[in-house]
Amino acid sequence: MVWSFISRTRGRDRFDVTDWLTWGYLIFGIALMFGPVLWVAMSSFKTEAALSEYPPSFLPLAPQTAMVKGYDKPLPLYEITGGEHKGEVLAQIRRIGLNAQMVDPQNPGERINVKIGDRTPKREFAMAWGNYTKLFQRFDFMRYFWNSVFITVVATIITVIFNSMAAFALAKYKFRGRTTVFVLIIATLMIPPTINLVPIYLVVNELGLVNTPWGVIWPAVATPTGVFLLRQYMLTIPDDLLDAARMDHASEWRVYWRIVLPLAAPAIAVLVIFSVMWRWNEFLWPLIVLTRSEEFTLQLALNAFQGDLQTSWSGILAMTVLTLLPITIVFALLQKNITAGIAQSGVK
């Protein structure tokens, strides 16, 4: 079934021009979009040394080593490319000037001198899990992860509640100035966030929220996009349903909670995805509000890897992958709702 779908061609049995174009275009798109992500994922398993190597390799490779009798430490293996031992694999004991003292692992008694230009390191596929374990051992990854999760989850819950209540009022109640309020909310979309930065910081500072997660959460919960999205969707919920609930002794709160909210679920799912992505990936605002490293979110911690003098690329890459994971999972689980929610809130 799936295969016959995938292998369907426009030409009857052969590949048509349009098939080539389509496949080419799609493969190009996949490479363009997934290439960098894959590169990051692969690189996160490379050692610091392998990362700075030129030319870079796609797969994480590490120098192959072997235990040789008579030596305490494992010795790195080299393939000999020239000289009398060409083609053999030897272990290096030490380097002396332009020569390397080497030994055949099968015959540990004999020492061989090889020019360093005549050998290349033998490498094998190896995952440097150390990049990841280091994050948990030497670096307080779990704290930053928890900070990020706390801010994302709490901000998203509050966003959904606030935005849906505003949207409910704007969609279903008739009051003077309703259109004005709605237009004002939409109009705030046109104000660039950088302009708000200073005034919001002053307010947050006055409220004593600097260096607390709430300083990141509160300014973000009222989103015009969310209000707009939910309002447009709620307009499609028939008024008769609300009237029926009112006849059924439901208070306005219950109408909202039991009727409107469940029926707006597709739009709410979209808002949840957006909100999670916004909060999780947010960088500028947390950077301003959170200055103590215990309060850092993952994005800020990621930034902290990049020091003035040196940058720990292996750490950055491993952490980037870990930071990407949760959002990818949320997106994968809810993506079906995005199309449904956006498509439906667009009509009517």
Place this chain on the structure above:
Amino acid sequence: MAVVELQNLVKDYAGFRAIHGVDLTIDDGEFCVFVGPSGCGKSTLLRMIAGLESITGGELRIDGTRVNEQRAAERGLAMVFQTYALYPHMTVRENLAFGLENIKTPKDEIKKRVDDAARMLQIEEHLTRRPKQLSGGQRQRVAIGRAVVREPKVFLFDEPLSNLDAELRVVMRGEISQLHRRLGNTMIYVTHDQVEAMTMADKIVVLKAGLIQQVGSPLDLYNRPANQFVAGFIGSPRMNFMQMTVAEIRNDAILLKDDEGRSFEAAVSPEGVAAGDTVTVGVRPEHLEIGTERGRPVTVETIEQLGGESYLYCQDQSGRPITVHLSGQTRIKAGEEAKVFLPAEAVHVFKEDGAALERLRIGEAA
């Protein structure tokens, strides 16, 4: 047990009056139907009674208590909507139970009442389904069930049958009437379909442009329409209307003359008209006699033979359309000439302002 009283009820929308002072009393246990063309305010009036629409002026009393300011939920009424308005995300059982949960009815009581209502409406096997999985008629039953479980003082129906097909409509019409007989509650029913009104109502209220035209039992409205609008609205097919002049006033009748100079008698009270006045004469299609001997010459344009009854669409010499309804079948064919006779007892006469003259010999016709 509820009496609903409307006293000079008024509804204004921005710059326009939808309901112009309605006075009406609906007795306990009565089946009252609001009927009228679309836009006449019948639904608005129902929603005002329900509490879904605010009341601009006048007073609404239920069992003698003023309820103008009470919210919909507090009035103790239940409503069945035209669109059914079933909660799509709840099962049928949850739909039925929602209202009871809101007034904190004990769980076992809810279960008992929902089961009773489901049994009565024959929707027991659908209790776990969602509204989307039901047919139109089943949804309609659930909507009625939702009203029934609450045991309301008054049932309100807002054109509940208009989304059903013709056959199902007849069935549901019977079921609602049966429900009324069984429960004995006061019911208010809005429809634009005069057949529904005639078949179900104890009392019909005919509305037009926010004003009550006439209140009465179905046969009252049929036999003694108060004005030309009611006469035209009640009865199917529509009553035939013709302009005529009053020729002579007699004791128990008036003599009318038409444009062609033919004169004939109408058994109506002459009160309020004088010789020479222009009046509108109305005769129901089923009261006309068609033949070859007496009456107005007409041309038969179209014939609808339904087997048990026949409709003849004719035109008289001045081009006025005249509809004739015959029971049984007819030999007359389209295109033929015939004569239509207006029996004196069957004629309705309306003054120039539309008000009817009292008919004196009802029931003697045909």
